[in-house]
Amino acid sequence: MTTVAIxxxxxxxxxxxxPLSDNGHNVRLVGTHLDRDIITSCRSRxxxxxxxxxxxxxxxxxxxxxxxxxxxxVDVIVSGVNSLGAHWIGDxxxxxxxxxxxxxxxxxxxxxxxxxxxxxxxxxxxxxxxENVRDRVAIAAVGGPCIAGELAGRRPSCVTFGCRDFxxxxxxxAIFHTTYYHIFPTADLVGIEYCAALKxxxxxxxxxxxxxLEKAGGVDETGAHMFNLAAAxxxxxxxxxxxxxxxxxxxxxxxxxxxxxxxxxxxxxxGRTVRLGRLLGLGHSIDEALQIMAGETLESVYVIRQLGQxxxxxxxxxxxxxGALPLMEALIDIIVAEQPAKIPLDAFFGGAWLT
Amino acid sequence: MTTVAIxxxxxxxxxxxxPLSDNGHNVRLVGTHLDRDIITSCRSRxxxxxxxxxxxxxxxxxxxxxxxxxxxxVDVIVSGVNSLGAHWIGDxxxxxxxxxxxxxxxxxxxxxxxxxxxxxxxxxxxxxxxENVRDRVAIAAVGGPCIAGELAGRRPSCVTFGCRDFxxxxxxxAIFHTTYYHIFPTADLVGIEYCAALKxxxxxxxxxxxxxLEKAGGVDETGAHMFNLAAAxxxxxxxxxxxxxxxxxxxxxxxxxxxxxxxxxxxxxxGRTVRLGRLLGLGHSIDEALQIMAGETLESVYVIRQLGQxxxxxxxxxxxxxGALPLMEALIDIIVAEQPAKIPLDAFFGGAWLT
Numbered sequence: 001m002t003t004v005a006i007x008x009x010x011x012x013x014x015x016x017x018x019p020l021s022d023n024g025h026n027v028r029l030v031g032t033h034l035d036r037d038i039i040t041s042c043r044s045r046x047x048x049x050x051x052x053x054x055x056x057x058x059x060x061x062x063x064x065x066x067x068x069x070x071x072x073x074v075d076v077i078v079s080g081v082n083s084l085g086a087h088w089i090g091d092x093x094x095x096x097x098x099x100x101x102x103x104x105x106x107x108x109x110x111x112x113x114x115x116x117x118x119x120x121x122x123x124x125x126x127x128x129x130x131e132n133v134r135d136r137v138a139i140a141a142v143g144g145p146c147i148a149g150e151l152a153g154r155r156p157s158c159v160t161f162g163c164r165d166f167x168x169x170x171x172x173x174a175i176f177h178t179t180y181y182h183i184f185p186t187a188d189l190v191g192i193e194y195c196a197a198l199k200x201x202x203x204x205x206x207x208x209x210x211x212x213l214e215k216a217g218g219v220d221e222t223g224a225h226m227f228n229l230a231a232a233x234x235x236x237x238x239x240x241x242x243x244x245x246x247x248x249x250x251x252x253x254x255x256x257x258x259x260x261x262x263x264x265x266x267x268x269x270x271g272r273t274v275r276l277g278r279l280l281g282l283g284h285s286i287d288e289a290l291q292i293m294a295g296e297t298l299e300s301v302y303v304i305r306q307l308g309q310x311x312x313x314x315x316x317x318x319x320x321x322x323g324a325l326p327l328m329e330a331l332i333d334i335i336v337a338e339q340p341a342k343i344p345l346d347a348f349f350g351g352a353w354l355t
Numbered sequence: 356m357t358t359v360a361i362x363x364x365x366x367x368x369x370x371x372x373x374p375l376s377d378n379g380h381n382v383r384l385v386g387t388h389l390d391r392d393i394i395t396s397c398r399s400r401x402x403x404x405x406x407x408x409x410x411x412x413x414x415x416x417x418x419x420x421x422x423x424x425x426x427x428x429v430d431v432i433v434s435g436v437n438s439l440g441a442h443w444i445g446d447x448x449x450x451x452x453x454x455x456x457x458x459x460x461x462x463x464x465x466x467x468x469x470x471x472x473x474x475x476x477x478x479x480x481x482x483x484x485x486e487n488v489r490d491r492v493a494i495a496a497v498g499g500p501c502i503a504g505e506l507a508g509r510r511p512s513c514v515t516f517g518c519r520d521f522x523x524x525x526x527x528x529a530i531f532h533t534t535y536y537h538i539f540p541t542a543d544l545v546g547i548e549y550c551a552a553l554k555x556x557x558x559x560x561x562x563x564x565x566x567x568l569e570k571a572g573g574v575d576e577t578g579a580h581m582f583n584l585a586a587a588x589x590x591x592x593x594x595x596x597x598x599x600x601x602x603x604x605x606x607x608x609x610x611x612x613x614x615x616x617x618x619x620x621x622x623x624x625x626g627r628t629v630r631l632g633r634l635l636g637l638g639h640s641i642d643e644a645l646q647i648m649a650g651e652t653l654e655s656v657y658v659i660r661q662l663g664q665x666x667x668x669x670x671x672x673x674x675x676x677x678g679a680l681p682l683m684e685a686l687i688d689i690i691v692a693e694q695p696a697k698i699p700l701d702a703f704f705g706g707a708w709l710t
Contacts, residue, residue: 052577145586153579158587158700182587182700222407224508227624231500232513232537235617238593242611256597256611258704262590265620269582345513345537349613 001025002175005070006078007093009035009061011148012106013080014048018152019181021056028070029055030062032081032088039063051152064092071096076104076175079125083109083197083299086121090128097129099136102168104161106142108196109299112306116313118248120193138168143192143259144184145266151181158182160258162192184258191250195241195259200300201307202237203267205327206230207274208341211281229343230268236327236348237264247319273300280334280341287338301335304328308336323347356380357530360425361433362448364390364416366503367461368435369403373507374536376411383425384410385417387436387443394418406507419447426451431459431530434480438464438552438654441476445483452484454491457523459516461497463551464654467661471668473603475548493523498547498614499539500621506536513537515613517547539613546605550596550614555655556662557592558622560682561585562629563696566636584698585623591682591703592619602674628655635689635696642693656690659683663691678702 002025006013009031017027031039041049042061048054055061062070071077071093079089086107097103109121122141126134140163151157161176161183163169169185177183186192209230219225241264242255254260267273276298279289290301307328314320323329326347333339357380361368364386372382386394396404397416403409410416417425426432426448434444441462452458464476477496481489495518506512516531516538518524524540532538541547564585574580596619597610609615622628631653634644645656662683669675678684681702688694 145583145590147579147582149577149579150581150583153575153577155579155581155583156587156698156700157583158590158703160704182703184704220508222504222508224502224504224510225624226505226510227621228500228502228505228510228512231617231621231624232511232613234620235500235513235611235613235615238611238616239608239613242608253594253597256590256593256616258587258590258594260590261593261611261616261619262586264616265589265623266582266586268620269580269586343511345511348513348537349515349539 002075003073004028004076004078004175005030005074006080007067007089008032008080008085009038009042009048010080010082011050012146013078014051015148015151016078016080016106016176017059018056018154019176019178021058022178023175025058025175027056027059028062028074029059030067030070031064032085033064036063051149053152067092068096074101076102076172079103079105079107081107082297083107083121083302084297086111086124087128090125094129097133097137099133102138102140102172104140104142104172108193108200110194110197110303110306112309116310118306118310120190122189122193138163138165140169140172141189141193141196143196143263145258145263147266154180156180156182158184158258160184160186160192162186162189164189186251188251188254190248191245191254192259194244194248194250195254195263197303198241198244199260199263199267200273201303201331202241202264202327203273204277204280204300204304205233205237205331205343206264206268207277208281208343209233210274211278211341212343214278215282232345232348233327233343234264234268239349240325240327243324247314272296272298276300283340285338285340286335304331304335308332323350326350357430358428359383359431359433359530360385360429361435362422362444363387363435363440364393364397364403365435365437366405367501368433369406370503370507371433371435371461371531372414373411373509374531374533376413377533378530380413380530382411382414383417383429384414385422385425386419387440388419391418406504408507422447423451429456431457431527434458434460434462436462437652438462438476438657439652441466441479442483445480449483449485452488452492454488457493457495457527459495459497459527463548463555465549465552465658465661467664471665473661473665475545477544477548493518493520495524495527496544496548496551498551498618500613500618502621509535511535511537513539513613515539515541515547517541517544519544543606543609545603546600546609547614549599549603549605550609550618552658553596553599554615554618554622555628556658556686557596557619557682558628559632559635559655559659560588560592560686560698561619561623562632563636563698564588565629566633566696567698569633570637587700587703588682588698589619589623594704595680595682598679602669627651627653631655638695640693640695641690659686659690663687678705681705
């Protein structure tokens with residue numbers, strides 16, 4: 001039996017409590033300062049109000065002030081915050097982390113340094129831990145398609161756990177793995193984090209097709225949608241993910257696998273990113289769309305901004321050919337340069353295709 | 356101005372008449388013996404009854420008996436029949452084909468020889484043409500995500516034209532290309548045909564998730580679907596497409612591109628293959644499901660049967676590792692061995708992942 005603390009009581013962090021609990025582990029669920037209402041509900045009613053589901057019996061909820069008690073003697077810490085909390089989490093758990101522990105992050109994102117390098121968020125977390133422990137803990141991350149409500153509902157799900165220390169990835173997989181939660185370990189942490197971040201960015205483009213359709217008058221009298229447009233965008237997205245994986249030394253086969261195409265598929269099935277894409281496709285500027293969706297965490301926008309900072313440098317250094325990522329460039333134009341939404345179909349598949 | 360004959364007046368064949376007509380070409384639309392009602396309607400009312408849309412003015416409809424007249428002096432022949440018509444089309448056009456013409460097929464499929472080799476359908480067509488012309492015409496095929504009703508509705512679509520004679524692929528692209536029909540030429544005819552055939556097979560598996568969900572009681576009280584299951588299946592499908600492309604010397608990058616992930620996405624958005632998959636997921640045997648869908652052309656079943664004939668030989672010859680294609684093997688179990696539907700999640704991503 002293992003003791004696991006989940007820090008961050010949002011949808012995905014909390015969802016991991018279900019397989020852990022079903023495996024007989026002790027689970028401590030620590031809310032952040034944003035999760036106060038959630039922890040209050042979990043304590044008083046044993047209901048997670050956003051998952052809208054009863055907590056498993058082995059889960060003990062903690063407020064953020066109790067984090068020291070919650071992390072006491074744990075074997076595994078789950079970082080359950082979103083990409084905006086990537087710095088906070090290191091500071092919050094730092095004083096309590098002990099050598100030999102394993103940390104696994106559900107956080108998906110990339111962060112551009114002032115020099116334009118892109119850093120994966122598990123490394124951001126690592127760099128904020130105290131120096132005397134940061135190299136003595138294994139830091140892993142989850143990739144692949146996993147809607148939290150389905151995992152908490154014990155619906156079949158496949159994910160990958162990535163850790164540069166492959167043995168740690170396997171140990172973590174053994175702790176979390178259930179008959180409904182299938183886990184594939186990999187040493188390619190960088191590859192799965194790039195996929196996890198990029199799929200948010202590219203889903204925004206796939207979602208734009210719905211808005212473009214509605215702006216053009218919607219489904220026509222013969223029933224024609226714009227699925228062809230969405231599909232071309234989906235294919236170009238996977239192609240660009242493959243190129244970016246190649247650039248950073250990640251496994252190219254992830255693009256046509258679970259962390260790439262699989263996760264892009266599930267993210268495109270609905271949710272915040274698709275709704276934001278629809279607003280852009282309808283003709284709203286990014287400023288208008290963000291006002292309409294005020295209060296929602298939009299990791300797609302965050303990731304595209306980071307890529308907007310990094311791409312010019314990568315192109316200047318000759319690591320990326322000019323025009324190699326036309327869809328990402330279009331997204332940066334829309335999000336950073338506040339241009340109207342446009343999907344540059346004629347620029348797709350150029351380099352890779354004209355054989 | 357070019358003169359183009361489309362043989363086969365189904366949805367997709369006829370849809371290609373719209374960009375051709377918009378480009379100012381003469382178009383002759385020849386129905387097969389199955390298309391008699393369609394041609395009658397096209398002649399009397401200028402309406403294609405399945406597309407439910409008016410024919411462009413430059414399109415002349417012909418009955419199958421008039422095929423000689425229709426093919427007289429044409430520059431390009433579009434093979435618009437489905438995979439079941441792959442032998443018929445060669446016999447039908449054979450006597451009228453002239454050296455220097457170009458043929459482009461929308462037919463998607465693979466055919467197993469008695470020895471277990473898989474042949475792409477453009478080569479089946481080639482082999483049924485008279486010997487004195489078969490090597491003196493360019494034979495091309497269309498790949499990529501393209502719902503016929505959207506193309507006919509002049510909605511934005513991206514496809515690829517493949518031909519071993521790359522110049523011919525480029526010439527054909529120049530003839531068909533419009534502001535809404537984006538065409539990427541490639542010399543990798545084999546790669547795009549494998550993708551086009553395989554996406555039908557694998558969409559059947561993605562569609563099964565919906566039936567499995569309904570059988571398990573449907574969307575639960577918290578709103579949980581089984582998108583994670585569909586997404587894992589989608590990712591594994593792209594992975595297996597990549598492995599099969601590698602096996603036959605096709606472009607691996609098609610898996611994470613327009614002909615692979617892109618076409619799988621659009622096919623998974625609905626239609627016959629998804630409906631058949633749902634029936635299997637609900638627990639119907641393939642025999643029951645085929646009875647329920649009697650009268651519909653199910654290319655997915657045809658392709659899976661062909662692979663069922665070919666895979667044992669490929670494994671015996673050492674070209675495929677045992678267990679390399681667990682999802683395809685599951686589909687063969689369901690379709691050929693008439694087993695209950697099952698998605699073998701634990702076998703996914705095995706070989707490629709444990710790095």
